[in-house]
Amino acid sequence: MGKSKDKWGFSTRAIHVGNAPDKEEGSVSPPIHLTSTFKQDGVGKNRGHDYSRVSNPTRARLEANLAALDNAKHAICYSTGMAATTALFQLFDAGDHILISRNTYGGTYRMSMNVLKRQGLTFDWIDTRNPENVAKHIKPNTKLVHVETPTNPLLELCDLEGTAAVCKSAGVFLSVDNSFMSPYGQRPLELGADVVMQSSTKSLSGHSDVLGGVLTTNSDDLDERLRFLMKATGGVPSPFDNWILLRSTKTLGLRYQKSSDNAVKLANWLDTLDLPRVIYPGLKSHPQHELAQQQRTPDGSVIYGNMISIDVGSIEARDQFLEKLEVFTLAESLGGVESLCCVPYDMTHAAVPVESKLEMGITESLIRLSIGIEDVVDLQSDLQTALSK
Numbered sequence: 001m002g003k004s005k006d007k008w009g010f011s012t013r014a015i016h017v018g019n020a021p022d023k024e025e026g027s028v029s030p031p032i033h034l035t036s037t038f039k040q041d042g043v044g045k046n047r048g049h050d051y052s053r054v055s056n057p058t059r060a061r062l063e064a065n066l067a068a069l070d071n072a073k074h075a076i077c078y079s080t081g082m083a084a085t086t087a088l089f090q091l092f093d094a095g096d097h098i099l100i101s102r103n104t105y106g107g108t109y110r111m112s113m114n115v116l117k118r119q120g121l122t123f124d125w126i127d128t129r130n131p132e133n134v135a136k137h138i139k140p141n142t143k144l145v146h147v148e149t150p151t152n153p154l155l156e157l158c159d160l161e162g163t164a165a166v167c168k169s170a171g172v173f174l175s176v177d178n179s180f181m182s183p184y185g186q187r188p189l190e191l192g193a194d195v196v197m198q199s200s201t202k203s204l205s206g207h208s209d210v211l212g213g214v215l216t217t218n219s220d221d222l223d224e225r226l227r228f229l230m231k232a233t234g235g236v237p238s239p240f241d242n243w244i245l246l247r248s249t250k251t252l253g254l255r256y257q258k259s260s261d262n263a264v265k266l267a268n269w270l271d272t273l274d275l276p277r278v279i280y281p282g283l284k285s286h287p288q289h290e291l292a293q294q295q296r297t298p299d300g301s302v303i304y305g306n307m308i309s310i311d312v313g314s315i316e317a318r319d320q321f322l323e324k325l326e327v328f329t330l331a332e333s334l335g336g337v338e339s340l341c342c343v344p345y346d347m348t349h350a351a352v353p354v355e356s357k358l359e360m361g362i363t364e365s366l367i368r369l370s371i372g373i374e375d376v377v378d379l380q381s382d383l384q385t386a387l388s389k
Contacts (some may be wrong), residue, residue: 003292010069010184010299011253014366018246028084032243033057053232058239062112062246065216066204069183069249070196072216072347074223076230081179081199082107083223083235084213086116087142088175088197089104090229091222094120097142101128103156103360104148104177106349114351125356129288131162138170148177149186151308153368154280154361157288160295164192173222179203179335184304186295189218200245202335203306206255212237255337262379263371267308269380274386277311277366280304307334308369309344312387318343318365318387327374327382334370339368339379 005017021028033056040046049055059077067075078084085108089098100108102125112123116362126137128147138145145167149158160176167174175195182203188196198204200212217223226318230236237245267280278285281292282304296302312318322330328339332347342348345364352362371379 002062005068010199014065014252015250017068018061018063019052019250029062030058030243030246032239034239040306050127052239052271053234053236056236056242056248058238058242059237062242065246065249066097066183066200066214067216069252070187070216071183071187072189072196073218073220074139074164075214075216076223076226076243077237078198078213078215078230078235079237079241080211081197081201081213084197084199084215085146085177086111087226087229087235088146088195088311089116089121090233091225092121092143095120095122095141096144097122097124099124099126099128099134099137099142099232101147101149101151101156101158101177102126102356103151103154103349103362104146105179106351108146108148108177108204109349110351110382128158128163129156130158131166134163135166135170138166138172142170142172144173144175148180150180150281150305150307152180152348153307155264155281155286155296155307155309157281157291159291160188160191160193167194168192179307180307181303182256182335185260185305187297189216191295194219195222201333203256204252204335205245205248206252206335206337208240208336208338209246210248211243212241245252252380253275256303256306257376258373259335259337259371260303261372262310262373262376263306264304265376266369266371266379266383270308270310271382275310275387276313277309279309280307306371308371310348311363311366313365315364315377318367320389321355321367323387324386328369328380328386334368336370337373338369339372339374341361341367344368375386 064074149157173194176193176196179199179202196216198214200214209229237249264282270278328341331340
C-alpha cells in the first residue's frame, strides 16, 4: 500500500495536495474559477460556495496545499502579506497589547503604529532572540507575541521552542512571520507556534509575479475567527492569483534548496572579504549560528535561508556597489528565482524612525541580498565586480 497523504514528503505534497485532476474533464492542471458568485439550487442550498469573498474553489485548493506544506490543519489566504498580518492583529481588541520582533518588516511597523494603534491596540518592539527577554516584556493585557525569524534585515533568530513555552505559560498566542524561510526551511507550528504568517508574494510564489498572504494554524477557534474577519473585511485574493500560487508551490522545494545552497556559498565567500559586516545564520561568525543548526526541519536537514545582509561601510561605497550590479536587481521584495538587493534603511524600513533603525544596526550602508537560483559563479562574479574599488 502507498503512503497516506499526511506521510508524503514535502515536494510530493507540494505537487499533489490541492492539485487533483479536474473531475469532469480530467485536466491535470486544475481549472480557475473566475467567478464572483455561484448558482444556488434553492434558498440556502448551494453546492459548497455562494460568493467568492467568502470562498472560492480555486482558493480552497490553494489553502489545502499551503496547509499541507506547513503541516497545519487550516490555511486562510489573503490578497497580500500585509492583509494577512493585519487580519491576525485584528483578532484583538482596543486595550490589548502585542509584542513584536524589533527589526521585523517595516510594513508591519507602519500598519501597527500608524493604523491599529489609532484604534486602541498597543505595541512594543523588543529583542526576541532570548525567550527570557520575551517573558520580561509580557504584560497582563498582552495577547500576542509576533516574531519574525530570521528578522528583516538583520537576520536575528528566535528560539521558537523556548518562546512558545514562555507564551503558553503566560496564556499568550505566538505567531511567526515565516516569509524569509518558507515552510521548506522552517515549520514553526511544529515548534509550538499558534499561527504562522507568510507573504506568499515571496518564496511561495518565487517568480515576482503575484501578491498574496497566508495564515496557517492548527486551532479550529482561530480558523473560525479569521474566516469571519475575512468575510467581514474582504481582504481576499483573486482566483487567478490563487491559481498562480498553486502552480508555483509545486517547485518550492527545488527553488528554495537551490537559492539556499547559493546563499551558503556566497556568504562564506563574502565572509573572507574585508567588509564591515556580513550577516548570515549559516556562518560561524553569526552569534546564533548554533541555534540555526538546532532548528532543523523534521527530516533532519538544516536550511539557513536565502537572505544575506552586508554592510559596505559608507553611502558612497553603497551607491558604487549598486551602480555596478548586472545580475542582481535593486528592487523591493525577496524570494524570487532572480537575485534582488535592497537598502532597508531607505526602502523596506523607510517607515521606521531613524533613531530606531540606527539603534538596531540598520545603517544607510546596509544592503540586503535576496539570493536567487542563477549560477552561483555568476552571482559571485557580479558581487565581486560591484565590491571592487
